[in-house]
Amino acid sequence: MIRFFEFTGKKFISIVEEFGKVMLLFLSAFLWMFRKPFRFRVIIKQMEFVGADSVSVILITGAFTGMVLALQTYYGFRMFGGESLVGATVTLSMTREIGPVFTALMVTGRAGSAMAAEIGTMRVTEQIDALYTMSVSPIQYLIMPRILAAALMLPILTIISDFIGIVGGYLVGVEFMKINSGIFMSKIIEFVDLADIFNGLIKSACFGLILSLIGCYKGFYTKGGAAGVGKATTQSVVYSSITILISDYFLTAAMF
Amino acid sequence: MIKLVKVCKSFNGQKVLDNLDLEIEAQKITVIIGQSGGGKSVLLKHIIGLIKPDSGQIFVDGTDIVKLNDRMLNEVRKKFSMLFQDAALFDSMTVGENVAFPLKEHTRLSKKEIEEIVEAKLLQVGLTNVTHKMPSELSGGMRKRVGLARAIVLNPQIILFDEPTTGLDPLMSDAIDQLILKTQYDTRSTCVIISHDIASAFKIAHNIAMLYHGKIIQSGTPAELRSSNISIIKKFIEGTSA
Amino acid sequence: MAKLSVEAKVGFFVIIGIIILSYMSMKLGKLSFKRDSGYILKVFFDSASGLAEDVPVEIAGVEVGRVQTISLMNGKALVILKINSDTKISKNVKAIIRTKGILGDKYIELVQGTEQAPFMKPGDQILNASPATDIDTLMKVLEEVAININKLTGSFANVMGGEEGEASLRTIFENVKEMVETLNLTVQKNNTNVTQIISNLSDFSKKLKNISDTHSDDIRSIITNIHGASEEIEQLISGINKITTKLNQGKGSLGKLINEEETVNNLNDMLADLKNITEKINSGKGTIGKLIKEDETADRINTTLSGINDYIRKQETFRTYLNYRGEYLFNSGDVKSYLSLRIQPKEDKYYLFNVVDDPRGKDSITDITRTINDSTTTERIVETERDGLKFSAQIAKRYYDIGFRGGLFESTGGIGIDYYFFDDHLMLSMEAFDFDPDRNFHLKFKADYTPFNYIYITSGLDDFISDEGNESFFIGAGINFSDEDIKTILSNIPLPTN
Numbered sequence: 003m004i005r006f007f008e009f010t011g012k013k014f015i016s017i018v019e020e021f022g023k024v025m026l027l028f029l030s031a032f033l034w035m036f037r038k039p040f041r042f043r044v045i046i047k048q049m050e051f052v053g054a055d056s057v058s059v060i061l062i063t064g065a066f067t068g069m070v071l072a073l074q075t076y077y078g079f080r081m082f083g084g085e086s087l088v089g090a091t092v093t094l095s096m097t098r099e100i101g102p103v104f105t106a107l108m109v110t111g112r113a114g115s116a117m118a119a120e121i122g123t124m125r126v127t128e129q130i131d132a133l134y135t136m137s138v139s140p141i142q143y144l145i146m147p148r149i150l151a152a153a154l155m156l157p158i159l160t161i162i163s164d165f166i167g168i169v170g171g172y173l174v175g176v177e178f179m180k181i182n183s184g185i186f187m188s189k190i191i192e193f194v195d196l197a198d199i200f201n202g203l204i205k206s207a208c209f210g211l212i213l214s215l216i217g218c219y220k221g222f223y224t225k226g227g228a229a230g231v232g233k234a235t236t237q238s239v240v241y242s243s244i245t246i247l248i249s250d251y252f253l254t255a256a257m258f
Numbered sequence: 259m260i261k262l263v264k265v266c267k268s269f270n271g272q273k274v275l276d277n278l279d280l281e282i283e284a285q286k287i288t289v290i291i292g293q294s295g296g297g298k299s300v301l302l303k304h305i306i307g308l309i310k311p312d313s314g315q316i317f318v319d320g321t322d323i324v325k326l327n328d329r330m331l332n333e334v335r336k337k338f339s340m341l342f343q344d345a346a347l348f349d350s351m352t353v354g355e356n357v358a359f360p361l362k363e364h365t366r367l368s369k370k371e372i373e374e375i376v377e378a379k380l381l382q383v384g385l386t387n388v389t390h391k392m393p394s395e396l397s398g399g400m401r402k403r404v405g406l407a408r409a410i411v412l413n414p415q416i417i418l419f420d421e422p423t424t425g426l427d428p429l430m431s432d433a434i435d436q437l438i439l440k441t442q443y444d445t446r447s448t449c450v451i452i453s454h455d456i457a458s459a460f461k462i463a464h465n466i467a468m469l470y471h472g473k474i475i476q477s478g479t480p481a482e483l484r485s486s487n488i489s490i491i492k493k494f495i496e497g498t499s500a
Numbered sequence: 501m502a503k504l505s506v507e508a509k510v511g512f513f514v515i516i517g518i519i520i521l522s523y524m525s526m527k528l529g530k531l532s533f534k535r536d537s538g539y540i541l542k543v544f545f546d547s548a549s550g551l552a553e554d555v556p557v558e559i560a561g562v563e564v565g566r567v568q569t570i571s572l573m574n575g576k577a578l579v580i581l582k583i584n585s586d587t588k589i590s591k592n593v594k595a596i597i598r599t600k601g602i603l604g605d606k607y608i609e610l611v612q613g614t615e616q617a618p619f620m621k622p623g624d625q626i627l628n629a630s631p632a633t634d635i636d637t638l639m640k641v642l643e644e645v646a647i648n649i650n651k652l653t654g655s656f657a658n659v660m661g662g663e664e665g666e667a668s669l670r671t672i673f674e675n676v677k678e679m680v681e682t683l684n685l686t687v688q689k690n691n692t693n694v695t696q697i698i699s700n701l702s703d704f705s706k707k708l709k710n711i712s713d714t715h716s717d718d719i720r721s722i723i724t725n726i727h728g729a730s731e732e733i734e735q736l737i738s739g740i741n742k743i744t745t746k747l748n749q750g751k752g753s754l755g756k757l758i759n760e761e762e763t764v765n766n767l768n769d770m771l772a773d774l775k776n777i778t779e780k781i782n783s784g785k786g787t788i789g790k791l792i793k794e795d796e797t798a799d800r801i802n803t804t805l806s807g808i809n810d811y812i813r814k815q816e817t818f819r820t821y822l823n824y825r826g827e828y829l830f831n832s833g834d835v836k837s838y839l840s841l842r843i844q845p846k847e848d849k850y851y852l853f854n855v856v857d858d859p860r861g862k863d864s865i866t867d868i869t870r871t872i873n874d875s876t877t878t879e880r881i882v883e884t885e886r887d888g889l890k891f892s893a894q895i896a897k898r899y900y901d902i903g904f905r906g907g908l909f910e911s912t913g914g915i916g917i918d919y920y921f922f923d924d925h926l927m928l929s930m931e932a933f934d935f936d937p938d939r940n941f942h943l944k945f946k947a948d949y950t951p952f953n954y955i956y957i958t959s960g961l962d963d964f965i966s967d968e969g970n971e972s973f974f975i976g977a978g979i980n981f982s983d984e985d986i987k988t989i990l991s992n993i994p995l996p997t998n
């Protein structure tokens with residue numbers, strides 16, 4: 003019994019400690035952003051990796067989620083003659099929830115894991131130490147660009163995902179299910195506010211922050227060779243996904 | 259000048275450095291010898307602030323780097339460069355970019371000037387036609403030499419070498435020794451070298467320090483060590499394990 | 501095809517994102533633009549129950565604005581409406597809270613009065629406000645009717661009350677029997693009269709139906725008509741009152757009353773009146789009560805007024821702004837300052853003149869070509885003049901939330917694009933200039949945030965694709981005054997007194 007309490011107590015403390023470490027890492031990454039030199043080229047490289055290179059994945063997932071949403075809501079709404087609302091429903095779910103969350107999860111799998119693996123490898127092969135010896139802060143050189151790039155690029159990926167999802171929904175709704183296109187669009191315009199899109203984008207920026215921060219954190223504190231890198235990578239994906247879904251609830255509660 | 263005072267460090271209860279005292283003379287070559295797994299690399303990392311000691315002080319030009327925060331340490335490290343035992347090349351960059359990295363970070367030289375310096379340094383360590391290769395395409399010895407080129411490219415005040423010649427053939431080892439000597443002579447830098455090669459150590463060192471059981475058991479000129487009456491040093495120099 | 505550079509790839513990616521965002525916000529957020537450039541009207545309602553902020557304000561089913569705020573003032577609901585600037589609303593307008601859709605969303609309907617009335621100015625109050633829904637209005641009319649019926653029964657009570665009444669009651673009861681007996685006979689005798697009454701009545705109800713048919717899309721006129729009609733009903737009831745008074749005084753039987761030619765004629769006259777009135781209502785003139793014969797005069801006044809309005813508005817939108825901003829460059833640790841004058845003749849167009857103090861100085865480039873031994877060498881001399889002032893002169897035009905600028909940027913040609921968010925509180929801009937073929941052009945990205953009227957903070961990246969190490973993150977602040985502000989400030993500065 004006592005051992006149980008001891009165990010849970012230790013576990014709790016270690017979780018709190020880990021959270022504190024993540025926050026400190028974030029804080030120092032933030033501070034390093036304002037110190038010389040400004041690493042534009044490294045940031046741009048990360049923007050390419052997180053943003054531009056993820057477009058194809060986002061296009062495919064976005065289009066098909068939009069299409070499947072349209073299909074499902076169509077069958078549901080047809081029961082009470084609400085087919086005209088399919089467009090608005092697809093648009094609202096894409097912009098508010100599915101766009102930001104799916105994009106964040108896809109990027110976690112694609113880029114968040116890569117961050118953990120790459121930084122983790124650099125840690126175990128002393129490349130991070132080498133950076134230190136060259137008076138280059140690895141936080142500024144490795145972590146800040148990734149976090150900044152992810153927080154900036156996620157909203158753009160999300161807006162692309164939103165858009166392609168709506169296009170997919172339009173395709174299914176109007177082309178296949180023969181909903182009148184005018185009604186489809188006018189209902190979207192009637193029910194969807196600009197705020198829906200913007201709040202979704204703000205959420206996605208937060209998700210970008212979360213997934214890159216966790217990926218970098220797990221990589222940065224990797225221990226134990228190749229096995230450690232593997233573990234860090236898996237953990238970063240799992241923790242990022244969980245944190246994104248949990249914070250999604252709170253962000254949504256706070257914004258909508 | 260670098261001075262370590264009563265430095266202790268243990269990993270998971272295993273004492274690696276035990277009240278270690280060491281003075282490293284400025285603008286001289288100091289070679290540290292000792293058993294494999296004896297804590298030489300750990301000692302070197304203490305000097306450049308990569309590892310913080312459990313207790314003790316480490317002075318670099320009079321400042322105790324143990325007390326410094328990350329940012330101030332960053333400033334102090336501008337005096338240093340280091341060759342890692344496993345080279346620690348950035349595997350996302352080409353060989354050329356690896357060597358150019360310190361130049362890009364800390365000088366305002368033009369692209370062309372940097373290219374010229376990089377080529378020259380690579381030539382000095384006996385490498386040609388590798389500029390555009392990735393580190394993973396090189397042999398261990400080649401990687402080590404790229405690391406060496408990267409370490410000396412900026413002509414820093416203090417250079418730390420962790421086994422610069424291990425894994426190289428005798429001729430190449432000798433060439434590297436000459437290069438270190440020349441670099442040190444030209445730039446009047448302070449060099450700390452970890453070496454298992456006793457012969458080369460005696461050739462290039464101004465001072466030699468012997469690390470044993472977490473302590474520096476003797477440090478002095480090669481001649482002083484040669485005439486040492488501590489048995490472990492005698493055995494170490496003679497290379498007999500009996 | 502050459503492989504795209506990293507910069508180009510990211511650039512395309514970001515531009516595509518911004519295009520999609522702009523497209524979507526233009527589609528969905530056309531209101532947000534209108535919201536910026538509207539004017540405000542106030543209206544008090546007894547109850548704003550069910551009304552929410554940002555619901556539409558409509559005229560004849562067309563959205564002309566939105567509800568901005570709802571608050572309580574002196575026990576009444578103060579509702580601020582933001583009306584699109586291109587919608588003119590006359591002074592005698594009426595504001596009504598209405599219900600739309602199955603879900604019963606509330607919105608505000610503005611019912612324009614006559615064309616003659618002058619137009620509302622920004623900040624004016626709509627005096628005629630009714631919180632009533634259609635059903636509420638009907639209930640009110642019915643209430644009036646009920647009051648009248650009360651009066652009617654009151655008269656009856658008078659008839660029946662007292663000893664005298666009792667006596668008459670007895671007479672009446674006696675007469676009822678007589679009446680019932682004679683009714684058949686009467687009807688037969690007065691067949692033509694009764695038929696006429698009935699046909700009159702049916703005519704009236706037809707007219708009523710007609711009214712509701714032709715205005716079925718516009719329920720409000722029915723209500724107005726019912727209002728009018730209720731007045732007539734009142735008349736009718738007073739007529740009935742007269743009858744009952746007669747009944748009261750009447751010594752004879754009911755049969756005698758109905759037989760009386762005069763009474764029947766009265767009733768007929770009354771119904772004819774009613775018919776006349778409803779005809780007027782039908783043609784849209786009756787209850788409005790004003791027959792406008794001098795349409796031409798009204799037209800003339802109207803055009804004159806709108807001309808004056810246009811002129812005044814032009815004067816109002818012409819603005820000049822004086823602006824200073826400083827940017828701290830992290831790369832060099834210097835401050836780059838801008839002093840600018842912005843002349844804005846129209847809301848969507850302005851001219852910008854800048855004096856820029858760039859700590860990194862100004863480059864003057866001279867190419868010297870020499871020919872020695874048949875080989876030509878070109879030498880480029882770049883002189884950097886410290887404290888070099890640079891000048892900008894730009895013309896800017898704005899479409900919805902996007903603004904475009906072109907002209908002189910820091911003494912070289914360039915273009916810029918601005919994107920406005922959150923009622924213009926946040927502006928993102930991208931500028932490209934200094935297109936020298938031998939080096940990367942100067943790109944600048946900045947975000948200006950204006951939390952209050954005069955002061956704004958700014959942050960961004962300057963010259964971030966520089967190949968000369970000029971790229972820098974910057975952060976800064978600025979102040980911005982319009983001519984009005986300056987006037988106010990100057991007039992409020994206390995003069996030193998000796």
Ligand SMILES: Nc1ncnc2c1ncn2[C@@H]1O[C@H](COP(=O)(O)OP(=O)(O)OP(=O)(O)O)[C@@H](O)[C@H]1O
Nearest residue numbers: 269270274292293294295296297298299300301343
């Ligand atoms: N990060 C670490 N965590 C735990 N133990 C460590 C760590 N670094 C070094 N050690 C331990 O410290 C001891 C000294 O290691 P070090 O790398 O300094 O040896 P060395 O003298 O450089 O040996 P070699 O000549 O083989 O390179 C070893 O026993 C090693 O297990």
Ligand SMILES: [Mg+2]
Nearest residue numbers: 298299300343
């Ligand atoms: Mg070692």
